[in-house]
Amino acid sequence: MGEVIVITSGKGGVGKTTTTANLGVALAQLGLKTCLVDADIGLRNLDVVLGLENRIVYDLVDVVEGFCRLRQALIRDKRLDGLSLLPAAQTKDKTAVTPEQMRAVTEELRQEFDYVLVDSPAGIEQGFKNAIAGADRALIVATPEVASVRDADRIIGLLEAAEIPPARLIVNRLRPGMVRKGDMMSVDDIVDILAIDLIGVVPEDEQIVVTTNRGEPAALSHDSRAGESYRAIARRIRGDEVPFAEMDEPAGFFGRLRRIFGQA
């Protein structure tokens, strides 16, 4: 019996979809059968981030409306054994699915997969309620900005009200250099304010733009820092104790110099 995990944030544009795609890849790399569910009906994105947009036949709404069986709507990722996608509908809106229907879909998926990751839409309305309906736990993505952390706090409250066990936090797009200069909140600052457990930190990484352009999630290759972070998070999801990498590691020549002279 697999586990259903919703990935959510409240605020849009903080990297939920990229996170979902990469965690799916990283979990599948660990040999865990993983299904990604795009719950953002009307604004389908997970398929393009994964590079699977040309293979969609049926979608989530087709499944709940009975036009096809669940298995027919799943797209298997040919690059990676064990990774599948259940795409959102692009032409319907969020009211096309109810929380009960969503719960039924995730229940069926967990029979077959080790992990079901649900990519939540931004906001706190119907789409969000659908996305959390069948979830056993939640991962909250926040970037080190006031608006993002504020929205994350609101989401934590809503998840508590929905009696979903304490969520864990992914701090996304951290820029360690700016933190050191005092121009960005640190991971500790954010964890302190939100008072929830951290499950991972993903540094800002230009590779993400490149890999997303290509539809090949960063976690697929081994030469991106962000990809490395996603793999660590995937192992923590599985329950491994993975030490947190030192995000304060100064990058580049001057960073190394500063370290040598003990100013890091």
Added chain:
Amino acid sequence: MLNLFGRNQSRDVAKNRLRNVLAHDRADTSPEFMEHLRNDVMRIVSEYVEVGGQGVDLQLQSVEDHVALVANIPVKQLRRRGRQGNN
């Protein structure tokens, strides 16, 4: 912390602004929150003073750069010895 030009570091500014905004958000989002806080405060305060019935006012207010818990509690009279004996 101040930087070279005597300005607050934006990291600290962000933290303070967040704390403020969340103090309000959290109080707003759970209507029971202020009620619980009021009851607990009154319970403790009553051990020291006899509270004058009506007119108890307790609220979170933004004061310049921080949030304050402001209480206005009418007092009938002080208890002679305050809380004692059980600690």
